[in-house]
Amino acid sequence: MRISVIGCGYLGAVHAACMAELGHDVIGVDVDQAKIDALSEGRAPFFEPGLPELLKTEHGRLRFTTDISEVSRARVHFVAVGTPQLEGSNAADMRFVDASIDALLPHIGPGHLVVGKSTVPVGTAARLAEKVEATGAELAWNPEFLREGFAVSDTLTPDRLVYGVRRGDDRASDVLDEVYRRPLSTGTPRIVTDYATAELVKVSANAFLATKISFINAMAEIAEVTGADVTTLADAIGHDVRIGRRFLNAGVGFGGGCLPKDLRAFQARAEELGVGHALAFLDDVDQVNLRRRRRVVELVAEELSSELSGAVVAVLGLAFKPDSDDVRDSPALDIASQLALRGVTVQATDPEAIPTAQARVPALDYRVNTKAAVDGADILILLTEWREFRELDPAEVATWTTARTIIDGRNCLDASEWRAHGWTYRGLGR
Ligand code: UDX
Numbered sequence: 001m002r003i004s005v006i007g008c009g010y011l012g013a014v015h016a017a018c019m020a021e022l023g024h025d026v027i028g029v030d031v032d033q034a035k036i037d038a039l040s041e042g043r044a045p046f047f048e049p050g051l052p053e054l055l056k057t058e059h060g061r062l063r064f065t066t067d068i069s070e071v072s073r074a075r076v077h078f079v080a081v082g083t084p085q086l087e088g089s090n091a092a093d094m095r096f097v098d099a100s101i102d103a104l105l106p107h108i109g110p111g112h113l114v115v116g117k118s119t120v121p122v123g124t125a126a127r128l129a130e131k132v133e134a135t136g137a138e139l140a141w142n143p144e145f146l147r148e149g150f151a152v153s154d155t156l157t158p159d160r161l162v163y164g165v166r167r168g169d170d171r172a173s174d175v176l177d178e179v180y181r182r183p184l185s186t187g188t189p190r191i192v193t194d195y196a197t198a199e200l201v202k203v204s205a206n207a208f209l210a211t212k213i214s215f216i217n218a219m220a221e222i223a224e225v226t227g228a229d230v231t232t233l234a235d236a237i238g239h240d241v242r243i244g245r246r247f248l249n250a251g252v253g254f255g256g257g258c259l260p261k262d263l264r265a266f267q268a269r270a271e272e273l274g275v276g277h278a279l280a281f282l283d284d285v286d287q288v289n290l291r292r293r294r295r296v297v298e299l300v301a302e303e304l305s306s307e308l309s310g311a312v313v314a315v316l317g318l319a320f321k322p323d324s325d326d327v328r329d330s331p332a333l334d335i336a337s338q339l340a341l342r343g344v345t346v347q348a349t350d351p352e353a354i355p356t357a358q359a360r361v362p363a364l365d366y367r368v369n370t371k372a373a374v375d376g377a378d379i380l381i382l383l384t385e386w387r388e389f390r391e392l393d394p395a396e397v398a399t400w401t402t403a404r405t406i407i408d409g410r411n412c413l414d415a416s417e418w419r420a421h422g423w424t425y426r427g428l429g430r
Helices: 010-021 031-040 051-057 068-073 093-105 122-132 151-156 171-179 183-184 195-226 232-236 257-272 281-303 331-341 355-360 370-374 394-400 416-420
Strands: 002-005 025-029 060-063 077-081 113-116 138-142 161-165 190-193 312-316 345-348 379-382 407-410 425-426
Touching: 002 010, 002 068, 002 093, 010 051, 010 060, 010 077, 010 151, 025 068, 025 355, 031 060, 051 151, 068 093, 093 113, 093 138, 113 122, 113 171, 113 257, 122 138, 122 195, 122 257, 138 195, 138 312, 151 407, 161 171, 161 195, 171 183, 195 257, 195 281, 195 355, 195 394, 257 281, 281 407, 281 425, 312 331, 331 345, 331 355, 345 355, 345 370, 370 394, 379 425, 394 425, 416 425
Parallel strands: 002 025, 002 077, 025 060, 077 113, 113 138, 161 190, 312 345, 312 379, 379 407, 407 425
Antiparallel strands: 138 161
């Protein structure tokens, strides 16, 4: 099929490359010339495992351009632009979605299908459908559930496909079935529903995941005042299949370009709809999450038992999660910044996220690796559970620094092993 993808960020670039991998002829469009140049040369503009390989192998069927008029050859147009949090408000900034649809309108007509993938406030598809249908084209909403770090496999082998279509629009779902023929042939569940349900599937899935993480982090707060161990607690309750162990890792909490802002946008939309009370609990979910970041700063102060100002702290991890260079709303970068604001010298390292972190927070002392980061530090804090940090050898680290205290913000180290090597180990909720 001939497909266009509008927006070549984390979502769109991966989607475009994966659509080519599925055998389609794809044109990716973005207004950012530098991004288009990189993608055209087969370089991923951000760190995502598997994407560079796809960009190289799919060269023949995959092209990128800044010229929106080139989409007219395609028949299916995916809209994959960002919906960031609006400055000074909890609501989503719909500017890029609206601009993409307006830019598409002159190039579409009967026989074309516009497919929204961006995460949007419920009611958006119905609003946009009027404009799209005025050209004779149709609109569907097909939310994505990809996780950064697994974006390629989540797109090629999704755990479900959701199509929001106009009631009774069989043609739109037939076209999407054709697009996703390969994943469907392996039995991927497919749910065809109305616009509002499809939009809500996405935001409610994210709200549920955020709630699950904040639930266990709330238990961590209780564990801290009772001497309980939240990790053992999570293991024990996770054996109940109704609860499940995944997304029950207590630590510095969730961040990234999706969960935090989607949570807030969902609340803002519910308030507009007059049902803000239904999502009032999400405010607590957000607050529990932010309190964990402050807790790490408190722990550092407690362990140093002196003024924070003037201390040297080694920060291991800046990305919001491992296998990503994304520092948007990253708990790690937030904690590092809070420490720096309190007069701490922050020697920070990350396997991939130093350039992205540096662009946002230039004031930290960025170090190339763990050895350089811990050199001369008073205390170590692990904030992103990259494999190379999880596998640190406490005996070896002790030869790189005189510090003997580590705060494990992701509860991912073997506490007894670190203690056996003379370290003071502090986890969160343990
Ligand atoms: C998320 C959703 O998982 C995905 O379905 C949606 O499409 C986009 O948002 P992503 O932002 O890539 O994906 O990250 P995810 O793997 O969900 O992790 C989110 C945050 O939660 C990370 O900061 C992670 O460190 C944190 N987390 C996750 C925890 O603190 N504890 C856990 O047990 C799991």
